[in-house]
Structures are given as structure tokens and as C-alpha cells.
Amino acid sequence: MMNESNPVFVKIDKYKDILNIVEVVNKKVIGVKQLLAELEDLKDKEAEELNNWKNNLDQITHKLETMQEELTRG
Amino acid sequence: MPKKPDEEDLFMRVNNPTLIRKNILESSKLILTILKQTYMIKQVREIKQVKINDLSQQIKELKILVQKIEELMPQYTKADLKKLLPDIPLARKSTSEPSKAEKQEAKEDWDREPKPAAPVSDMDRITKALEDVQRKLQTL
Numbered sequence: 001m002m003n004e005s006n007p008v009f010v011k012i013d014k015y016k017d018i019l020n021i022v023e024v025v026n027k028k029v030i031g032v033k034q035l036l037a038e039l040e041d042l043k044d045k046e047a048e049e050l051n052n053w054k055n056n057l058d059q060i061t062h063k064l065e066t067m068q069e070e071l072t073r074g
Numbered sequence: 075m076p077k078k079p080d081e082e083d084l085f086m087r088v089n090n091p092t093l094i095r096k097n098i099l100e101s102s103k104l105i106l107t108i109l110k111q112t113y114m115i116k117q118v119r120e121i122k123q124v125k126i127n128d129l130s131q132q133i134k135e136l137k138i139l140v141q142k143i144e145e146l147m148p149q150y151t152k153a154d155l156k157k158l159l160p161d162i163p164l165a166r167k168s169t170s171e172p173s174k175a176e177k178q179e180a181k182e183d184w185d186r187e188p189k190p191a192a193p194v195s196d197m198d199r200i201t202k203a204l205e206d207v208q209r210k211l212q213t214l
Contacts, residue, residue, distance in 0.1 A: 008148040056104045063097040
């Protein structure tokens with residue numbers, strides 16, 4: 001088991017490899033964050049479109065009701 | 075030929091035809107708008123799917139990279155190893171090849187060890203990996 005009081009020693013070449021990988025990981029994490037933000041935007045856009053869809057359907061229902069009322073009143 | 079009285083066309087009075095026509099046209103317009111919105115939603119979902127696939131790929135790569143870091147980092151300190159394996163002198167790793175008998179013994183040990191069941195899906199593998207990480211974290 002590892003703890004803070006007992007340091008480990010890493011070969012210098014491996015240490016450099018680790019640093020390089022950490023750098024790549026950092027870049028990838030930034031990319032992933034960007035992707036998530038884009039997905040969030042798309043999700044909002046989709047929700048907005050669905051909301052418009054619902055509003056338009058409500059309007060159609062209202063118009064049909066008016067028409068039906070007008071036709072049956074005759 | 076004149077129609078018989080029971081075959082005569084019947085008519086219903088529509089008081090406000092303009093309103094009805096207007097409503098029909100507006101409803102058509104709204105239906106077309108909905109159709110357009112359906113295509114837009116479909117398009118957004120397709121883009122979303124591409125992004126999700128990309129995200130999944132990036133996460134897989136991240137997992138590999140983190141695993142690589144884990145592999146490169148020593149698991150035990152010298153003191154830990156002394157505690158865990160007190161009878162074995164901590165010398166440099168021998169570069170010589172293991173003998174045939176050693177190889178055979180290692181193979182038998184490997185065969186004797188109970189093998190974990192093969193994970194059935196990606197989800198199972200991820201769950202198993204998560205459990206492993208949690209176990210490791212608890213031992214730290």
C-alpha cells in the first residue's frame with residue numbers, strides 16, 4: 001500500500017512518459033469539455049424545437065375547435 | 075334529367091366562411107412548420123449522435139491513457155515491498171530468461187488460479203473496472 005510518508009521512485013524515462021501522458025490527458029479533457037458544452041447546446045436547441053412543436057400543435061387544436069364550433073353553429 | 079325529390083342535394087349554411095378558410099390555411103401553415111421542425115429535430119439528433127460517439131471515443135482514449143499512467147507508476151514503495159515480502163531480497167531484476175521448469179510452474183499456477191468470468195458487454199467491463207478502482211481507492 002502507498003502512503004504519503006513513503007515516496008516511490010520512478011525511472012526518469014518513465015517519469016517523462018508520465019508527464020507527457022498527463023499533458024495529453026489534459027488536452028483531451030479540454031476537448032471532452034468542449035464536446036459536452038456542444039452537446040448541452042444541442043440539447044437546449046432540441047428542447048426549444050420540441051417546445052415550438054408543442055405550441056404549434058396547441059394552436060392547431062385551437063383553430064380546429066373554432067372551425068368545428070363555427071360549422072356546428074350553422 | 076331532373077332529380078327526384080328524395081335525391082335532391084342538401085346544403086348547410088356556413089355563417090363565416092372566411093374565418094373557416096383562414097383557419098384551414100393557418101392550420102396548414104402550422105402543420106408545415108411542424109414538419110419543418112421535425113426535420114430540424116431529426117438533424118439535431120443526428121449531430122448529437124455523432125458528438126456522443128466522438129465523446130465515447132475520447133473517453134475510451136482517456137481511459138487507456140490513465141491506465142498507462144497507472145502502469146508506469148510503481149505500485150509499492152521499497153518499504154512496502156519489504157513488509158509484504160520479507161524473505162525475498164530486493165535486488166535488481168535479473169535479465170536472464172526463466173528456466174523451462176520455472177515457466178512450467180508458472181503455467182500450472184496460472185491454470186490453477188480461478189479465472190474471472192468473461193465480461194459480456196462494455197457496460198459490464200466498465201462496471202467491473204469501476205469496482206476495481208473503488209477497491210484500490212479503499213486500500214489507499
